[in-house]
Every structure is written in structure tokens, then in C-alpha cells.
Amino acid sequence: MVPAGEAWASNGVSQAIAAFTGGARTLEAGLRLEVPEIADNGGAVPIRVVAEGARRIALFTDGNPYPRVAAFSFGPLVPPAATIRIRLAKSQNVIAVAEMADGTFRRTSRAVAVTVGGCA
Amino acid sequence: MNQGEGVMSQWKGNNGLSRRQVLATAVAASTALSAPAVLAQGRPRVVVVGGGAGGATAARYIARDSRGAVDVTLVEPTRAYYSCFFSNLYIGGFREYASIGHSYGALAANHGINVVHDWAVSVDRDKRTVGLAGGGSLSYDRLVLSPGIDFKEGSVAGWDLSQQNRMPHAYKAGSQTQLLKAQIEAMPEGGVYCMVAPPNPFRCPPGPYERISMVAHVLKQTNPTAKILIVDPKPKFSKQGLFEEGWQRHYAGMIERIGPDFGGDKVEVRPASMEVVIDGEVNKVDACNVIPAQQAGRIAALAGITNDAGWAPVVAHTMQSRADGNIHVLGDASQQGDMPKSGFSANSQAKVCAMAVRGALTDSKVYPARFSNTCWSLIATDDGVKVGASYEATDEKIAKTDGFISQTGESAEVRKATYEESLGWYSAISDDMFS
Amino acid sequence: MAKPRPRIRVPKSVEAGAPFKVRTRITHPMHTGLQRDRDGNIVPRQIVNRFRVRYNGEEALSVDLEPAVSADPYIEFEMAVPASGLLEFEWVDDDGSVYSLSRKVAVG
């Protein structure tokens, strides 16, 4: 559950998450988010999310102009995991929220430091 | 030295000098009065193979700083040197072809360097001689090899050197660069330019991507519906963030890069039908620039000083070959550690090598090795970026100690100043090699 | 804007029920609606807002994309199929355009 009055959600990320969960409680478990600790290129940061048993997964960020990034909906042939490249305007947190098959929600977040670089 | 007399007779005058040495020394005596006229007899001899950023700089610094005490011969097949650095700017229309060409005349005239225009085709490490394609041989006390790169055969399926006129590499500057530029200009409206990029390690890490920028710059003006396809076996490349930002800003929608995630590492070219097959998918192209995998210039392998990867491992402190202390290897051909293969790096390594060679042969002072590199790349008109680093010698390798890189989102003024700075650098390094 | 070009990579043949990797990308600038052009004018938002995958007509994956997805959107996932079939991909642009590609997958 998002603590009331939490200040870090300056771009409305808590409201955006609440819109995805319908305000339901989110557990910090059962969800894996793989991000680079330092991103060479903030224009294309690879993010991998894995949530066994999930029906839907949504990705958010707390430092971009808009909090929503992408929402995945998985059919039976596709295990609930995906990789996507996203934009990060600056160093910030990436947050993944999953809706499980039983209707509960899981959540995790990871910080990414954004620099520029990648040269010989 | 123990040369076969028959071999040497066509090269040596009666005092042990070759005819060309006699000529060069005569020129030197008339123009470079500051160089003391040390008798050639008994002077230690240095042979430098390869007249690029490594070899020309090393020859010049050894000859200049020893003030005639070391006999320096530079072996280079071409009479005019066209620099790989800035050859992309010629493709982009920012430089005249003639402006990247340099002659070796001043090295002979100003420093008494004996410039031999021939191919070095063998090295006898026991006798300490270098064989030349023209039939002669040169003896040395120290040999400096700076032969640049050669291509690994079979690294791109369907391509070998016999196809280089249909699908140029343009990765050794000269007529190949002119050919590629002509092919880009001859592309049909809306045609496809394809680059097959090389795997690591290779000469000039940002080079292929600066070239893409220059090709896009030309096509945007003359053929704006044309497309650029990069087939790349590498997941990442040098200055990637800066290039991709620049491509988005200047050439949006024109450039597509196919990395290994989409089969960029599984490529076959068909020069006859101008097709590029990417992971089984056939693409018709109109111009195709194949930059194959690379290794040290052949003479390094012929000298027997290269490793399984095809590069010549060196001792960082002196640039001496790990296989033979009488041989130094510079620039692209060397495997030294953290420095990128670049003209700037080769020039920097050449100065360390020159000092070490001079110290060994003339008992002059030797200071601790230090290296540096900066690579400028041009993305579009007045939009230059750069990356640079400092390095030191450790017992294992040349190790990076510090560095900087241009930032995305820099102002137009900063980018323009960076480009102008690169012009100043080109002028200075040209002088540092050839004046 | 240059016409977007979709690209996918899937194995030509797979084992029944064994997961295989699917990589997808479409060239597209993904204009966020927050960027300015050289003259200082806002570039209107235009993104690929939805990506869908079907296997033999059955919905396998659907993704809603926002402007925070990179230019040239790249999405990678795994799937496992019981029998040979047709894999269809569809990208929907803000301007209503739909770009599609398909691949046959052979099992066995």
C-alpha cells in the first residue's frame, strides 16, 4: 500500500499505480525487475520484468514527466515475463506492479542511474 | 649485422648506406643544418615499418630527438598517405580529398629519415633484417612495426578482398574511400545504403558510426528518401548514446541498426546481386560498405609476434613486443590494453616508443611512459562530439586512469567548438607526424 | 515521418511446449509530445500505442505503450506453443495506421 501523502510521487506515480490496481493493496514479493544500475543511454534503457503467475504487469517511473511506461497482458501461451526498452529522463526509480491470477497485486522497484557514455 | 652480401649489394653503397639513404642524407645536410652530421658508420639503426600515425611519428621523434645519432629508415609502400581519420568527413563533403593526403618529403628533408617506398614482406629476427618486396633487405638494431590493420578472411560470409570494388570496405583510406563516396552519390532515389559493421576489436571504435552520420548527411541533402541499414554483430558501440541522439535529431527515420538481437551477427553478402542476407532474410541494397573483422597488419604475423587473435601483444612501458625485445609494435596492430585503436593513440604510443628506442640506443634520458587519446566524431554540420582518456603503463597493460565524454543535450555552441577543435587537432597531428 | 518498418526474430522451428524467444522492434520516432523541433515548435505526440501478438488467432500478448517507451520500440518475450501455426504481430499507431507482420512457426 502506498503510504498516504508520500512525497516522492511528484509526477503522480502513486495515483497512476492506484489506477492500475484499483486501489488494492500491493505486496512486495513475487516479482523480479532487472534493470541496469547505470544506464549508458537514457534514451533506451533495457528493463526486464518477470512475475510468475501474473496476468498483467505494468511499469511506471517516478522521475519522467508522465509516470506510465507500458502495461502487458499475457495470454496462456506467453509466460508472464518481458523485456522492453524505455526512456529515462534522469536517474530515478522504475516500478513494476503485477496483477496475479488470483486477483492480488505485487510490486517492486529499482533505481537506475542515468549517464551518457559507452565508448572505447 | 649479418646480411647476405648478394642481397645487400643492390641497396648499399661502399660505406654501408643504401642509395636512398645517401640521397636523403644529402638532402638533410643541405636543409637541416641543426642536425649534427654524425657519421652513418656505426650509428645505431632503426627501421620503422608503416608510415601512418604510429610509424611516421615514431620515425620523426627518434630522428629529431636523437639529432642524427640514430639512423632511421621508414618503410612505407605508398608515396602519399591518406589519413583514415577525417576520411569520413571527406565522404560527408566536409573535406576535400586532397586535404587528407600527406607526403613524406619533410621527414627526409627536415630529419634525415631515409624513406623507402616498398612493402616489408619478411622479418628475420635472428639476423635482425627486414626483407622488402623489391628484393632488398634492411638491417636494424630496433625494429618498429606500425602496419595498421588487415582484414580477417571469411569473417563476413560472401565477402573477400576480390569483392572490394563492388562492396568497398573503405577502412584503409585512399581509393576505397573515393569509391564508396561515388557509390553513395550514385544510389537511386530512395535506395538503401547498408553497412556491415565489424566485431570488436577494430580500428577507430566510433569510425563506422561517424561514417553512418556522414552518409546520412549526404543522403539527406541529395536523396532524402534513401535508407541506411547497419548490420552490426555488436550489442553496443562507441559513443552510442551520443550518436543515437544525433541521428534522432538530424536524420530521424533514416537509419536502422540491426544488432545481434535481430540477427546482425548472422550476415551474408552477395556482391553479384547486391543483396545482404540477415539471419536468412534477404535485403536488396544499392550500396554496401563491408567492414570485416580485423587483425594486425600482415607483417606482424610474418614476424611471428602475433597471438591467436591476430594482434601483437606489447609491454606497456616501452611498446616492445612481448615476443621479441628488439621489436616495438605501435597503434592498431598492437594489443596493449585499454587504449582504443586510433590515430591519436598510435601517435601517443609512438612518442613513448621513440623515447624508449632512443634511450636504449643512445643512452639518453628515459621518463615514465604516459599515454592519452581523444576521439572526435562529427554527427552533422557543426555537431561534433568527443571522448578522451588518460592512460598509464602497468606491467600487465596500458591502463586507463581517467577520462571524459561529451554529453547528450549539449548546446549548439559547445558542439560547434568541439568540431572546430577537431580541425585544430587534425592540423596539429598532421604536423606532429610529417613536418 | 519515414514509414515505420517492423522487424521480428523467431526461430523457424521449435519443440512442442518448449519456450522460445521472440524479439520485436518497429522503427518509429515515438514522439512524446514534449519535444521541440529546431524552430522551437512542439512536435505533436505520435507513438505506437499498442502492440499485439496472436497465435493461430488466439491472443497471446497485448501491450499498451506510453511515450516513455524508447524510439524504435523493442519488446522481447518468450512463448511456448503446442503445435505448428501462424504467429501474427500488429503495431497500432496514434494516427490509426496498423503495421503487421507474420511468421510461420514449425513444431517438431
Place this chain on the structure above:
Amino acid sequence: MLALVPAGGAWSADAERGKALYAQCKRCHQVGDGAAHRIGPHLNDVFGRAAGSLEGFRYSPAMKAAGAGGLVWTAAALDGFLSEPRALVPRSRMSYAGMKEATDRADLLAWLRLSSGGGPDRPAAEPTATPEEYGLDPQLLTITGDPDYGAYLAGECTTCHRPDGGEEGIPAITGWPHDDFVIALQAYKRGKRVHPAMQLVARRLSDEEIAALAAHFRRAGDEP
């Protein structure tokens, strides 16, 4: 010559504005009572003087040749030189791209004429870069460098800095006075002057190495 005077410039030139513009020149040139040669020659009594003719300053060969060829610093010549130094004297070591606006040049020259001439109106010369300007310890200027070591270290500099300063984009450093050289490099080393490549180079130079480079480049200015 009249044609070179910008319209309205001769009478309305604003010497006060010119003084502000002179801030660009001040890093290299001194003018006024007590002015001395620094990176560039002092500018006292410059009007009417032959180019490259002052005792004790290490001019580039190009500037000496221009003077020998008859170049005299008239107002018109100075105006032309300031607009694009290397158009008038190619390979001058003066690393200044040029002052584009004719009115700027007229204002600058108006102030220079007041300050450069003799007599009671000549102001006291202001110093060029000082250690204090960058918060540097003045003791750094007292270190004696080994010019031979400097010659080796200079290999790193000459990849980018031409000995004769012939190109735009990267300034000439040959012949710089010891103190100016040390102050500039120490300021880069400590991040007080901003340029990523120069900061990178200077960061790894010890105080002794900076002094050695200063000694070398001072000496190099005397070589033909």
C-alpha cells in the same frame, strides 16, 4: 582607408564600451603604464608601429615576416587584423577568432588609442591572469621546471597544439610566459577553468610537471 571606417564609427565610437570589450584581450595583452609582454606583446604606442617589431617579445615567424614585409599597425590595419587575425597574418600565434562587428572594433580601438598613447591620460596597466584570480597558491609560480622533461611531456600537447599555432579551434601555446602557462594549467587541473580535454590532461600533471612544461614551451618560443 576612409572606406574601412564603419559608417558613423569615427565620431561616435564609444571608448567606454571599448574598455569592456578589451576584457577579451586582457588575458594575453597588457596596456597602460607599466605594461609588459605576456602571452601577447604589450600594446603601448601600438598605433603606427611596425608589426612584430618590439624588443623582447617572441613573435611568431609569421608576424615577424609581416612586419618585415611592411605591415604597420595603422587604425585600418588593426581593424582588419581584429576582424580576422589569421586572414591578415596567416599562422600568427594570436589565438583569437576575430571580432565580427565593425562597431565593436571601432569602440575597442577608440579605447585602445586613449590607453595606448603616452602622456598623463594613460591608465595604469592591469595584470593578466593572476594566481589569485583562480585561488591558486602563488608559490606554484616559483617551482623551477626541467625543460628536457617538459620536452618529453610536450609530446602529449603537440598532438593537438601546433607549434606555430596555425589553426583555429586550438590555441598556440609556444612561447607563453612561464607564469601564464602555469596559471592556465593549474586552473584546469583544479577545475577552475573549464574544458574537458584540458582538465583531463592537467589533472594528472604534478606541479613539477606543469613547471617543466612551462619551461619547455617558454624555451620552444626561442627556437626558429
